[in-house]
Amino acid sequence: MSNRYADEWSPDSWKRKPVSQQIKYGNSEALAQVIDKLRQLPPLVSATEVDSLKSHIADAQAGKAFILQGGDCAESFSDCNAEAISQKVRLLMSLSLLVSQQTKKPVVRIGRIAGQYAKPRSELTETQDQTTLPSYRGDLVNHVHFSESSRMPDPARMLQGYSYASLTLNYIRSLLEGDISDLFQLEQESQNLLSLKTNAKLHQSLDQFREAMRLFHQANGPQHNSRHWLEFFTSHEALHLHYEEALTRKANNGKWYNLSTHYPWVGMRTTIQDSAHIEYLRGIANPIAIKVGKNLSPETLVELCKVLNPNNEAGRLTLIQRFGHQSIAQVLPDMIKAVQAAELKVLWSCDPMHGNTRVSANGIKTRDFLHIQSELQQAFEIHATHHSHLGGVHLEMTAEAVMECVGGSYGVTEQELDKAYTSLVDPRLNAAQVFELIDSIEQKQQHLHKIDTKHVSSS
Secondary structure, X not given: OOOOOOOOOOOOHHHHOOOOOXXXXXXXXXXXXXXXHHHHOOOOOXXXXXXXXXXXXXXXXXXXXXXXXXXXXXXXXXXXXXXXXXXXXXXXXXXXXXXXXXXOOOEEEEEXXXXXXXXXXXXXXXXXXXXXXXXXXXXXXXXXXXXXXXXXXXXXXXXXXXXXXXXXXXXXXHHHHOOHHHHHOOHHHHHHHHHHOOOHHHHHHHHHHHHHHHHHHHHXXXXXXXXXXXXXXXXXXXXXXXXXXXXXXXXXXXXXXXXXXXXXEEOHHHOOOOOHHHHHHHOOOOOEEEEEOXXXXXXXXXXXXXXXXXXXXXXXXEEEEXXXXXXXXXXXXXXXXXXXXXXXXXXXXXXXXXXXXXXOOOOOEEEEHHHHHHHHHHHHHHHXXXXXXXXXXXXXXXXXXXXXXXXXXXXXXXXXXXXXXXXXXXXXXXXXXXXXXXXXXXXXXXXXXHHHHHHHHHO
């Protein structure tokens, strides 16, 4: 990959490159004023926290830990309230315990939270009743309401986004400083789910969860305050480069960090060679991730890895694969082989959500639970077959009693999608569906362990 500015990186050097998914503001002076204000505001996270996460990701690359990343497709400013934040934290904390029990490894929790306010879109405009307006691009950019004033990009929303992210982070930290047993309670969420649907599988999953909590508290006591259990990291897509640049700061070690989040990623629509987003990400010291889709060639993937991680550092780069259940078996093996041949140090994580998105018969965007489950199970098996390691999972999920993804033992049908659908952009798994998906991780781990044991004994 040619890069004539390879040795001339700065937080704003991305402006020399072509920008996809660009936000077009009508008032350049107002934009400049907002960026200047953001540059003066305190960072949201610390370089020390970022470096700690990088170390954990290196452990996951080595098979000593597992990354659980999850949360909303798009955060809403209106979700910056105590109940919504605590629901998200409790769900991710609880799931991390279950994943740890099933993988027999410490689990690193990374929320899609405190900054997931900007979204790429396949279509940059939307038409309703012969009126065409800019698409909703996330609360950091415009408002979801379909009107000309709401859909016009407003740079002042970046200051709002900073404020809401700061409030969210402060509340998460206060939750982690309290009685940690409170973070493993999903009783209200469970009752909300049961009020929508009642079935034996859901009751069984909740009973198993309660038993796991009982054993956890029996072994550790009500005030289990080990450093591992108090760690909670944040992530968001580094889409809005004006915002990301303004919150990029040089630390005492001389390195530049994006201190709006611990773990920025670049989405599939902006994973483009010699582009603005790649240029920006290559210069920051954070651990970073790229979404890897089926249209990215193995050769291009290797080149991107070399640009983003030129020193081949452990913990620096995560590849979040998102192919779809029908394509993963054809696409993933060649990518694994290319990465192995280049001896690249990467963490492989599976996003089984985005490649399985479809539109239902009644015109609502959804995902089929069985397709999500199939892609995740195939991912574990393909990596094991090719002597690679799947060290993480990336989920769009919520503790709300929603019905956005169809199928699973919870039994959501297409006809029910309009009854409890609150996502601003893409459909999420509810808590019952996530529990069931995590069960499939345990089953797949046991299956692969049996295969590995037979292989060792036969050799």
